[in-house]
Amino acid sequence: MHIVAVLALDRVVPFDLATPIEVFSRTLLPSGRPGYEVRICGASPEVDTGAFTLRPPFGLGGLDDADTIIVPGRDANPPVPAEVLDALRRAAARGARIASICSGAFIFAETGLLDGLRATTHWVGAAELARRHPAIDVDPDVLYVDNGQFLTSAGAAAGLDLCLYLIRRDHGSAVAADAARLSVMPLEREGGQAQFIVHDQPPTPRGSALEPVLAWMEENCAKELTLEDVAAYAGMSTRTLNRRFREQTGTTPLQWLLRIRVRRAQHLLEATAYPVDRIAGEAGFGSPTAFRERFKRVVGTSPHAYRASFR
Structure with a gap:
């Protein structure tokens, strides 16, 4: 035996x-x-x-x-x-x-x-x-x-x-x-361990010049923000903005923005009964298809499967 x-x-x-x-x-x-x-x-x-x-x-x-x-x-x-x-x-x-x-x-x-x-x-x-x-x-x-x-x-x-x-x-x-x-x-x-991971943002040094920029990005993540939009709000060139982000957060402005959007989508899937297409818009994704693809890539499962597990 x-x-x-x-x-x-x-x-x-x-x-x-x-x-x-x-x-x-x-x-x-x-x-x-x-x-x-x-x-x-x-x-x-x-x-x-x-x-x-x-x-x-x-x-x-x-x-x-x-x-x-x-x-x-x-x-x-x-x-x-x-x-x-x-x-x-x-x-x-x-x-x-x-x-x-x-x-x-x-x-x-x-x-x-x-x-x-x-x-x-x-x-x-x-x-x-x-x-x-x-x-x-x-x-x-x-x-x-x-x-x-x-x-x-x-x-x-x-x-x-x-x-x-x-x-x-x-x-x-x-x-x-x-x-x-x-x-x-x-x-x-269905899916893997990724769906259980808490996708927090990388720590930002207290008093960092980026703190107000990060807060503004989170408040406006549902809008169609471009790198130029973020740089204009920060009062920097896009090159300087990218460099500061790399130095202080370890990632790029657009990657940071995508993580904020995925995190917001997770919250909406858990806490609301909104259709997935509406959540795509509320979280700032350009289309439901783009949302589903990005969500699957980051979380490891589909929005519908995530909602079934965590709502």
């Missing part, structure tokens, strides 16, 4: 720990037999989750013959014990499949096994993962990434998406669909 070992370390996130235990342990094959044997493996006899203390039935030796190893996230990402990293490397060398949930990617990354590969984690920690491990191509927009032997997923519910995906890989869509129904979860969710 396929053995799934779930790694439990101090400060493990209980949700991330419980998700693979529940999903895999309740998966049944068409014959009625269990699809998986699930083990909880700890680096110590007792694991402090913060909310409670856990006594894993297996130590790290439980990873030695596991077919799949799940690495849940941890709060605050404390140092990873060397013996844990060694156990994961040994498992990888013999061909075990390893998958992380949420900030478990930080543990996974410490092994070096993700170097040169694409990976993801919770969008809040994506930039930090990329900073700590520049050899990893961190994608903050997706729900999970499959590199074959090594997989990573975004935060919380994305761990459930990953588990269902693994079941489908192992046993086919029918078994995975049954597991999804038990979890009251679609087998595949």
